[in-house]
Amino acid sequence: MTIVTDTRPCSIDVVLGARSYPVSIGQGLLSDSRHWRHALRGRHVLVISNHTVAPLYLDRVLAGLEGLQASSFLLDDGEAHKTFANVGNALNALAQLGATRDACIIALGGGVVGDLAGFTAACWMRGIDFIQMPTTLLAMVDSSVGGKTGVNLPAGKNLVGAFHQPRAVIADIDTLATLPQREYCAGLAEVVKGAAIGDVEFFSWLEQHADALAARDTALLIEAIARKVRYKAGVVARDETEQGERALLNLGHSFGHALETAGKYTALLHGEGVAIGMLLAARLSERLGMSAAADTARLQRLLERLALPTAIPPGMQPQALLALMRLDKKNLAGTLRLILWRGIGRAEIVSGVNEADVLAVLEPA
Numbered sequence: 001m002t003i004v005t006d007t008r009p010c011s012i013d014v015v016l017g018a019r020s021y022p023v024s025i026g027q028g029l030l031s032d033s034r035h036w037r038h039a040l041r042g043r044h045v046l047v048i049s050n051h052t053v054a055p056l057y058l059d060r061v062l063a064g065l066e067g068l069q070a071s072s073f074l075l076d077d078g079e080a081h082k083t084f085a086n087v088g089n090a091l092n093a094l095a096q097l098g099a100t101r102d103a104c105i106i107a108l109g110g111g112v113v114g115d116l117a118g119f120t121a122a123c124w125m126r127g128i129d130f131i132q133m134p135t136t137l138l139a140m141v142d143s144s145v146g147g148k149t150g151v152n153l154p155a156g157k158n159l160v161g162a163f164h165q166p167r168a169v170i171a172d173i174d175t176l177a178t179l180p181q182r183e184y185c186a187g188l189a190e191v192v193k194g195a196a197i198g199d200v201e202f203f204s205w206l207e208q209h210a211d212a213l214a215a216r217d218t219a220l221l222i223e224a225i226a227r228k229v230r231y232k233a234g235v236v237a238r239d240e241t242e243q244g245e246r247a248l249l250n251l252g253h254s255f256g257h258a259l260e261t262a263g264k265y266t267a268l269l270h271g272e273g274v275a276i277g278m279l280l281a282a283r284l285s286e287r288l289g290m291s292a293a294a295d296t297a298r299l300q301r302l303l304e305r306l307a308l309p310t311a312i313p314p315g316m317q318p319q320a321l322l323a324l325m326r327l328d329k330k331n332l333a334g335t336l337r338l339i340l341w342r343g344i345g346r347a348e349i350v351s352g353v354n355e356a357d358v359l360a361v362l363e364p365a
């Protein structure tokens, strides 16, 4: 067993030419504005957060904005509020602030806040700066990195959006102290996803340390965040706008997004949908002769040890889930295009997947 004890801050670059940016991971980063204030170019700053996170951490950020014209815009909490209407409300807050083109939005919160704030930044005056300050594990390891921004429609997840990269990502792991355990575990699902797609050694490392990670060991957590961010940064640098390889980061998401939508964004957290979705993708891959049952079993065991759900919640109908999957953004020419699995560390984009095979894995066992 490898022993991990290093808790020093670290920084990982997302390399995208003139739009490159650092992802800083460590403790005490929000309170010490020397870590992020240099990324602000103009005078106007709008901090977008929500009614749960703002009472906990907004004062730390506002303290670092002294001397600037800053205000905040708060969302109600939850995935159901990642809407077009709220982008409109946030844009109005920018107008009220008198934000010029050198203004900056700071996204302080989880993936919902980050996706919506990033999209708002992409829209205001056709694009202004934004900084991601993720406060959930999921946002630290995934949504704050890579520039996918957007909102949901009643018809499905993330159907409207833009690629718009942040100027910096500041992941202050002190904020995780207040994160509920269920949300923490949902973030671990996106860590497992990275390993399942592209890093067999990382997958074994997660198996080795699953219990300590679930118990939030600080040094292991920093290492896990850094490894996942490094992996994602590499994929994004090679394929920023998902012309190819980046689609692999969607392992489990065609199923997962359908599950989240079917649950009206309240039954399952995003990471939970991804956990179940990865297993369904693994079972479908097995059915198509692409992967072995032993790999599916290893994936299921790891997810269970991280307290993640592995079964479709009762009452969700296979046909209804399939209908939602038909609207997934990866599909082309009216056929299903899914990310399937060749076993631990290897995923693949597969076009023209037969709907009968998908239905077979959606049926209750």
Ligand SMILES: NC(=O)c1ccc[n+]([C@@H]2O[C@H](COP(=O)([O-])OP(=O)(O)OC[C@H]3O[C@@H](n4cnc5c(N)ncnc54)[C@H](O)[C@@H]3O)[C@@H](O)[C@H]2O)c1
Pocket (backbone or CB within 6 Å): 050, 052, 053, 056, 077, 078, 079, 082, 109, 110, 111, 112, 113, 115, 135, 136, 137, 138, 139, 142, 143, 144, 145, 146, 147, 148, 149, 157, 158, 175, 176, 177, 178, 179, 180, 183, 186, 269, 270, 271
């Ligand atoms: N853009 C991307 O690449 C990308 C990647 C993955 C997920 N996503 C999106 O991210 C969203 C999921 O993000 P999430 O899991 O962070 O959910 P979330 O933003 O809803 O946050 C989860 C919950 O934790 C609360 N919270 C946040 N920080 C907290 C803290 N420090 N202490 C206490 N409570 C805190 C929030 O108020 C919320 O109730 C989904 O909309 C998903 O589609 C986007």
Ligand SMILES: O=C(O)C(=O)C[C@@H](O)[C@H](O)[C@H](O)COP(=O)(O)O
Pocket (backbone or CB within 6 Å): 142, 145, 146, 148, 157, 158, 190, 242, 246, 247, 249, 250, 253, 329
């Ligand atoms: O960054 C990516 O690329 C991802 O696919 C990361 C996913 O974990 C994330 O949930 C993303 O929002 C899904 O994107 P979408 O294009 O399927 O909406």
Ligand SMILES: [Zn+2]
Pocket (backbone or CB within 6 Å): 142, 190, 253, 270, 274
């Ligand atoms: Zn995701």
